[in-house]
Amino acid sequence: MPDTPAPTPTSQRVRTRFAPSPTGFIHLGNIRSALYPWAFARSQGGTFILRIEDTDLERSTQAAVDVILEGMRWLGLEPDEGPYYQMQRMDRYRAVLAQLQAAGHVYPCYMSMAELDALRERQLANKEKPRYDGTWRPERGKVLPPIPEGVQPVLRFRTPTSGVVGWDDKCKGRIEFQNSELDDLVIARPDGTPTYNFCVCVDDMDMAITHVIRGDDHVNNTPRQIHIFEALGAKVPVFAHLPTVLNEDGEKMSKRHGAKPVTWYRDAGFLPDAMVNYLARLGWSHGDDEIFSRAQFLEWFNLDHLGRSAAQFDEAKLRWVNAQHLKAMDDAELAPLVAAQLAQRGIQADERLPALCALFKDRCDTTVALADWLMPYHADVHPSAQDLQQHVTDAVRPALASLAARLEAIDWSAPAIAGAIRQTLAEHGLKMPQLAMPVRVLVMGTPQTPSVYAVLALHRKDTVLARLQKAGKSSI
Incomplete structure (x- = not known):
């Protein structure tokens, strides 16, 4: 473990900290208390420190520490120093206690x-x-x-x-x-173990913390900590107490009230930059800007525009923010994230993945949803009986057979596919939806997709032909 830095009380460089207790998984309300000190340190060219307050031996667990580190790493909130562990600093606390008693x-x-x-x-x-x-x-x-x-x-x-x-x-x-x-x-305590309020002050003094940015549940601790700072002869940090984050029912966000671990959002297909964007707006604003990059956030962030009212989590709004980031993301950068989702389903992505992401990402709010759309390119489809009955009718089967024959004869490209479809429409006197809908159902398993030309062009030719030819079989 890294050594605790020597005190530098005369330093004016911004030094912030996130000091979670590893007594349960870290949720979005907790991680926002890491986001703001991280952002303030970054925006000021300062230092962000991670300190694990693990003195509650009965409730602190290594598993909870691991989730804290994993969640911060996923969100890109990497500390410049730490993690430091309070349990490794007991000798220091006892020495300072003796000084204060003397x-x-x-x-x-x-x-x-x-x-x-x-x-x-x-x-x-x-x-x-x-x-x-x-x-x-x-x-x-x-x-x-x-x-x-x-x-x-x-x-x-x-x-x-x-x-x-x-x-x-x-x-x-x-x-x-x-x-x-x-x-x-x-x-x-009677066994000599120092208590929370004292340990925090010694840590903040030793680590030369200039700004303490934390939840407003600590407001009542602050006057006591100021007295301890003054008794220690330490400079009192600047304080910013953030309003509570409420869940969708208006209760304080907590495990007891259904809050999910930060890592759940990673596994559910949310993007770290979108999460940073959304969490930033839970208590801070930059005019009316709703969607912004991480770089913009760090350029704009300061402590002067922190909100004073409790912020309420809204998963629908989070999904909308994530969808905007997903749409704007470069396809080459998005592809590995989707490949990881496909890999969890036992599917190995191929060279088509960036183009597939480009085609379907506007319809998705997570990488999980995007992987769902790409499944027909990697596994069998199973259209619903209702869609088959509604769209793959006896009246359209001859046109489907004609289309399959034309597609078999062409070089595989979107323009050639479009030409084959137009010729088939003219031959059978059909309008585009009358042919495109059953083609989508047979090839993709759903009647709702982007341009049928683009959808087919990214499929393997033999896959499309095999699925269209099922239209002539009795099972359809």
Whole structure:
């Protein structure tokens, strides 16, 4: 694992971080909190850091870490530094705890859980806010209770008791808390393990983080973290707290409420640039621009146009955005993605793939849908009984036989195929739909396709002839 960088508190270069907890799979609401700090670092020529906050040993898993790394890699949100792991920094946290305790910022508290519970019950009964009452907080002239035997204390941070703590949030504007509303935070458990709010501050200080861009569920942590930064003599970062991402039912996006892992969208045929485009608009905007490239996003992105309201996920809108990117994508770049989808079905793509992508991509919203359209070029088709009955009628069978004979005699190209179809229409007195629809059903398995000339031209000649000739068999 990489070593943690030495502190560089005087550096003004932008340094951002994404610090997920690997306690479940990473979903779109989580990954947006990686997208913005990544984009801000890139737009400012700064550094983007990945830090895994894995101190919850009971819930943290390597599988969850792997999904985080895999999802970020797929979206192109590669960190410049990291991943760093908090569990590998325990010695550093303990050393800083000792420094703060020696400086009088931290004190041991021997109040048991039973005593804390009783205190909270009394406060609630008196309609007071439940909070630690400072029993073990050292004060000049104060006599502390006798230290109980056999009790390992927690360590609490001495929160200022008066004044205001606040910051100018780049997303929410000015936010202030009365210090009198904040009790003394536990920053180390009885076994000496440091708690989240303390570890975060030490990490951000050591890694010289200049901008903390994260979800607004952390707003209530921020005043406590500012106090810790100040006690450490560290520069307080700029904060931007992003509004929540809601699911389609208006609930906070979460695994419990049906959120899918980021990697699900990769497997479902979404394009990483389209995902970046869509996620960027869930809380940020550049005028009325809906569709933009990754390069445009990085050129335009700043913290001044972050939205203040919760954003709602809309899969239909995501599919529309993906369709626009798919249509605009170079066919040679698109082909390998579709080839991968076909490979999962046991199909080896061939030299026709870029041309097939060009022909069908305007009808698709994912590479999975595009692979579905290309299946008739690689596997047998099975038209529905309804389509066969409606389009492959006894009246049209003679024309289909004539067309098959003409196609067999030509050099295989779209112009030659078009000529054969026109001659057959004239011979049998038919209009184009009367012949093209049954041809599509027999060759492609559906009556709805792009230009029948182009569709047939990309097929193998012998495949088209074999499928047309089925029109004369009783099974049709």
